[in-house]
Every structure is written in C-alpha cells, then in structure tokens.
Amino acid sequence: MAEILQLVIAGLATGAIYALAAIGFTLLWQTSQTINFAQGEFVMLPAFFALVAMNWLGGPFWLSCLVAILVSILLLGMVFKLIVVDPMLKQGVLPLVISTIALGLLLREGAKDFYSAEAQPFPYIFPDRQISVLGVQLSLSQIGVLLIALAVIAALQLFLSRTRTGRQMQATAQNPTVARILGVPVERMIMYTFIINAALAAMASLLISPIYLAKFSNGEHLGLAAFVAAIVGGFNQVRGAIAGGLLVGVIDNLAAAYVSTGYRQSVPLILLVLFILFRPQGLLGRREERAV
Amino acid sequence: MSDSILQLDAVVGGYGKMTILNGTTTSIRRGRITTVIGPNGAGKSTMFKAIFGLLPLRSGRILFEGRDVTGHTPRMMLDAGVCYVPQGRNIFPELSVRHNLELGAVALKDQSGLPDRVAAMLKGFPILAEKADSQASTLSGGQQKLLEVARGLLLDPKLILIDEPSIGLSPLMVQEVFGILKALRGKGVTILLIEQNAKQALQMSDYGLVLELGQTRIEDTAANIRADPRIAQLFLGGGLQPIR
Ligand SMILES: Nc1ncnc2c1ncn2[C@@H]1O[C@H](COP(=O)(O)OP(=O)(O)OP(=O)(O)O)[C@@H](O)[C@H]1O
Ligand SMILES: [Mg+2]
Numbered sequence: 001m002a003e004i005l006q007l008v009i010a011g012l013a014t015g016a017i018y019a020l021a022a023i024g025f026t027l028l029w030q031t032s033q034t035i036n037f038a039q040g041e042f043v044m045l046p047a048f049f050a051l052v053a054m055n056w057l058g059g060p061f062w063l064s065c066l067v068a069i070l071v072s073i074l075l076l077g078m079v080f081k082l083i084v085v086d087p088m089l090k091q092g093v094l095p096l097v098i099s100t101i102a103l104g105l106l107l108r109e110g111a112k113d114f115y116s117a118e119a120q121p122f123p124y125i126f127p128d129r130q131i132s133v134l135g136v137q138l139s140l141s142q143i144g145v146l147l148i149a150l151a152v153i154a155a156l157q158l159f160l161s162r163t164r165t166g167r168q169m170q171a172t173a174q175n176p177t178v179a180r181i182l183g184v185p186v187e188r189m190i191m192y193t194f195i196i197n198a199a200l201a202a203m204a205s206l207l208i209s210p211i212y213l214a215k216f217s218n219g220e221h222l223g224l225a226a227f228v229a230a231i232v233g234g235f236n237q238v239r240g241a242i243a244g245g246l247l248v249g250v251i252d253n254l255a256a257a258y259v260s261t262g263y264r265q266s267v268p269l270i271l272l273v274l275f276i277l278f279r280p281q282g283l284l285g286r287r288e289e290r291a292v
Numbered sequence: 293m294s295d296s297i298l299q300l301d302a303v304v305g306g307y308g309k310m311t312i313l314n315g316t317t318t319s320i321r322r323g324r325i326t327t328v329i330g331p332n333g334a335g336k337s338t339m340f341k342a343i344f345g346l347l348p349l350r351s352g353r354i355l356f357e358g359r360d361v362t363g364h365t366p367r368m369m370l371d372a373g374v375c376y377v378p379q380g381r382n383i384f385p386e387l388s389v390r391h392n393l394e395l396g397a398v399a400l401k402d403q404s405g406l407p408d409r410v411a412a413m414l415k416g417f418p419i420l421a422e423k424a425d426s427q428a429s430t431l432s433g434g435q436q437k438l439l440e441v442a443r444g445l446l447l448d449p450k451l452i453l454i455d456e457p458s459i460g461l462s463p464l465m466v467q468e469v470f471g472i473l474k475a476l477r478g479k480g481v482t483i484l485l486i487e488q489n490a491k492q493a494l495q496m497s498d499y500g501l502v503l504e505l506g507q508t509r510i511e512d513t514a515a516n517i518r519a520d521p522r523i524a525q526l527f528l529g530g531g532l533q534p535i536r
Contacts, residue, residue, distance in 0.1 A: 164394070167395065168398065170384065171395050179395075180346075181344070182370075182399070183366060183367045183398045185367075
C-alpha cells in the first residue's frame with residue numbers, strides 16, 4: 001500500500017509536469033491551429049539555457065533559472081511564432097506541422113553539438129530528501145515539484161478565468177472569428193499564448209531535469225507524453241490537458257514499477273490508441289463545434 | 293425622409309479568385325430597418341463582411357456617415373459605431389453569459405463603466421439575467437441569439453448588421469428578436485437585416501434591398517417590394533417560404 005502511494009505521488013509529480021507541457025500544446029492548438037511537434041524539445045531545451053547560464057557564465061542557480069525562462073519566452077515563444085509559425089501557417093497546417101518536426105530535430109541535434117551528448121546532472125530545486133508522513137516515506141523533491149506545477153497551473157487558470165485579458169484569450173481560443181468581430185486584439189492574444197506556452201515549457205524543463213537529467217534526447221518521451229496527455233484530455237480544453245497529464249504520469253510510473261521499465265516509453269502510446277478507439281473526444285472533451 | 297447612414301459605391305470583392313460582390317451599390321437610410329433579400333449565394337453575407345472590414349475590397353468604396361471607411365478593420369468599425377451579428381452560433385460556449393456579454397465591450401475606451409453597462413443590459417434581457425453566471429452553452433438556441441444581440445448592443449451602436457437571426461428559432465423567439473429590432477429602431481438605431489424569412493421581415497421593415505449575383509437588383513420601400521410580383525415569384529414564393 002505504502003509503495004503504491006509512493007508510486008502515485010511520483011506519478012502525479014511527473015504527471016503535473018506533463019500537464020504543463022500539454023496545456024501549452026492545447027493552447028497553441030486552440031488559438032492558432034498549431035500542432036507543435038517540437039513541444040518535447042521545448043521542454044528539453046530550457047534546462048540547457050540554465051546550464052549555460054550557470055556553468056559557462058557562472059550565474060547562481062536561481063538567476064540561471066530565471067534567465068532560462070526569459071530566453072525561452074523570447075526564443076521558443078516570440079521568435080518561434082514570428083519566424084516559424086506565422087510564415088508557415090499561411091501555407092497551411094501541414095507545412096507548419098512538418099516545420100515543427102524539423103525544428104524539433106534541429107533543437108535536439110543543436111543541444112547535443114552545442115552543449116553535450118551526455119546526460120547532464122541538474123540541481124534539485126528542493127532538497128532530494130525523504131520525509132515520513134504517517135509512516136510512508138515520501139520524496140520531498142517530488143512533493144515540491146508537484147506543488148510548484150500545481151501552483152503554476154492554478155495561477156494560469158486564475159489568469160484565464162478572472163482577468164479580462166485571460167477571457168479575451170479564451171474567446172480567441174473558442175472562436176477567433178467572433179472574437180475579432182467584437183474587437184478582441186486576436187493577434188496579440190495569440191502571441192500571449194505562445195509566450196505562455198514557452199514559459200510553461202521552461203517551468204516543466206526546470207522541474208523535470210533533476211529527475212531525468214538534462215539530455216538532448218529527452219524531448220522524445222516528453223513530447224509524446226504531452227501529446228498523449230493533450231489527446232486524452234480532449235485536445236480542446238485546458239482542464240482536460242491537466243487531467244490527461246496527471247493520468248499519463250501515474251500510469252507511466254505504475255507500469256514502470258509493476259510491468260517493466262522497458263515498457264515505460266510505450267505506455268503513452270498504448271493510452272493514445274485506447275483513447276482514439278474508445279473515447280476520441282477525450283476525458284473531458286466535447287466535440288468541436290464552430291460556426292461562421 | 294431620412295438621410296443615408298451607409299453607402300456602398302461599386303464594391304467589388306470575393307474569396308480568392310472568385311468574385312462575389314460585383315459592383316454592389318446601395319444607400320441605407322438612417323434610423324430605419326432595411327431588409328436584404330436575395331437567393332442563396334447572392335452575396336448577402338459577403339456584403340456584410342465587406343462592410344465590417346472582414347473582406348478586403350478589390351475596388352469600390354464604403355462610406356459610413358459620410359466618412360470613407362473602406363479598408364477599416366472590424367475594430368475601427370466598432371469604434372465608428374457599427375456592430376455585426378453574424379449568421380449561426382457566435383457565442384463563447386465555455387464562458388459565462390455575463391462574460392460573453394462583457395466581451396461585447398472590448399472596444400470600449402473607458403472600461404470603468406463596464407459593470408454598469410452589463411447590469412443595465414441584463415435588466416433589458418431578463419432571460420439572460422436569470423442565467424448570467426451559467427455557461428453560455430446552457431442557453432437554448434433562441435437565448436443564445438438574444439445574447440449575441442445584447443452583446444452587440446453593449447457599445448450603443450448606430451448601425452447593426454444582423455445576418456439571418458431567425459434561423460433555427462421558434463416562431464415565438466423570432467417574434468421576440470424582431471420585437472427587439474423594432475424597439476431599437478424606435479431609439480433611432482439603424483438596422484440592416486438579412487432574412488430568409490423575407491415576408492415576415494419585410495412586414496416590419498421600412499426598406500428592402502434585393503441582391504442578386506452580387507448586384508443590387510431592386511431598392512425600394514418594403515411595402516413596394518412586398519407588392520412587387522417579380523419578388524413574390526422569385527423570393528417570397530420561391531419554394532422556401534410559400535405564401536399562405
Ligand atoms: N469563406 C468563403 N470562402 C469561399 N467562398 C465563400 C466563403 N463564404 C461564402 N463563399 C461563397 O460565396 C458565395 C456567396 O456567399 P454568401 O454567404 O455571401 O451568400 P448569401 O447571399 O449570404 O447566401 P445564403 O442565403 O446562403 O446565406 C457563395 O457561393 C458561397 O459559397
Ligand atoms: Mg448568408
């Protein structure tokens with residue numbers, strides 16, 4: 001029982017990180033029909049920004065993390081939108097998809113050649129200690145990761161639902177044509193979603209790299225997990241992406257423990273197939289319905 | 293006689309290589325209800341998109357209150373005092389009714405007056421007030437249309453472009469929506485309406501505009517258009533709405 005609890009907590013912690021990436025994925029899809037196949041690399045890369053700031057430029061850890069988030073917002077948010085998405089989307093969704101796949105490869109090889117092909121240790125934000133709660137040994141760092149990720153998600157939800165800008169972003173996601181008719185600055189709202197996506201990816205990167213180590217190839221699994229979490233969640237709802245992320249994280253941890261670590265990578269894929277077969281609208285999703 | 297609030301002058305435009313508006317020319321009277329009728333695909337909805345800045349013109353001009361508004365963005369049209377309620381469902385299903393309404397005032401310069409405006413608008417639409425904090429998707433089709441109209445009115449527009457509001461509504465709801473339009477006319481608002489339900493719409497309209505192949509065929513008073521045998525044959529009796 002205690003072991004299961006530990007595995008579930010660990011699963012929720014990684015799941016909350018997947019959820020961060022999946023939310024960004026969903027937001028980009030909603031506001032700009034961008035399916036970002038480089039999303040996994042967007043989560044892999046910010047840890048390297050932090051490593052460069054820390055190991056090459058000698059910055060303290062916290063400052064390096066901040067730098068990583070800001071550089072991510074600039075490069076993986078704004079520059080990505082202006083240089084890759086805007087020109088490609090004019091050609092259609094397929095050229096954009098292919099471009100993001102190419103971008104993913106470029107980022108992966110770039111991290112390998114530019115920094116290192118070896119897995120890099122990454123500092124824990126919380127001390128890597130065990131604490132005992134009611135006789136169950138729990139990892140402090142996992143609980144910390146879970147709490148930070150959930151706090152980020154809660155803050156985002158509050159922003160989206162409680163502020164006028166947040167609601168204009170939701171309006172843009174739910175029906176861009178009507179949003180424009182009402183005078184919502186749709187282009188700016190879309191830019192905000194790219195910025196938020198990059199910030200979420202950077203947060204996910206800083207939280208997951210202590211666990212997985214920072215490695216150029218991490219994007220493969222992360223991208224797949226985020227993609228599956230978004231699909232499982234219905235692809236058109238932030239809430240769904242959260243639920244999907246947590247589910248993928250927990251199942252993937254339980255499977256690693258009780259089945260085999262070798263199968264861990266395939267868990268998201270199996271989940272994906274099951275959902276596409278039996279519940280294509282996702283956990284909380286509704287079918288797409290749009291007018292105009 | 294009332295003066296003209298909106299003029300289209302030889303407007304040409306379309307989608308890609310396809311030309312839909314073929315030199316559309318018309319003049320819309322201020323403070324009146326004008327109904328646009330015409331066969332499917334005549335370019336009625338396209339005309340509204342062109343007026344509201346959603347469709348770039350290839351040539352021609354659009355004047356609103358005597359000012360050239362050709363090439364204006366939707367936001368600029370809102371600022372000028374025009375609102376547009378498109379065909380179909382145009383609410384944000386996952387936002388509350390209140391927040392849907394509030395989004396009608398994005399273009400409002402002074403946002404501090406927003407809560408009062410929303411409250412006043414809800415007073416005028418009791419059905420919406422009742423459901424103000426429910427998700428808009430829980431409204432019936434007719435209630436959603438009312439929400440769209442209320443949302444459009446939040447900026448006190450001078451001209452309302454409303455595209456087939458009666459589609460899919462119960463006869464009672466159609467009466468309600470038409471009643472609102474008549475009340476607005478009473479307050480001096482100009483209404484440009486597209487309707488399949490031409491007979492009923494022309495009954496409450498002052499003027500009618502017949503569009504065919506992207507060109508104005510007939511512009512006249514609603515009464516004359518209703519009496520025109522060509523119209524009766526072409527549109528009023530043309531299968532869709534048999535005369536009873
Ligand atoms: N976004 C679009 N892209 C390409 N073609 C379009 C688009 N919207 C409309 N059309 C075409 O333009 C023509 C005119 O369409 P429009 O919607 O203006 O007609 P309408 O007079 O409003 O007809 P209806 O009574 O069916 O609403 C039609 O042939 C339609 O298929
Ligand atoms: Mg139409």
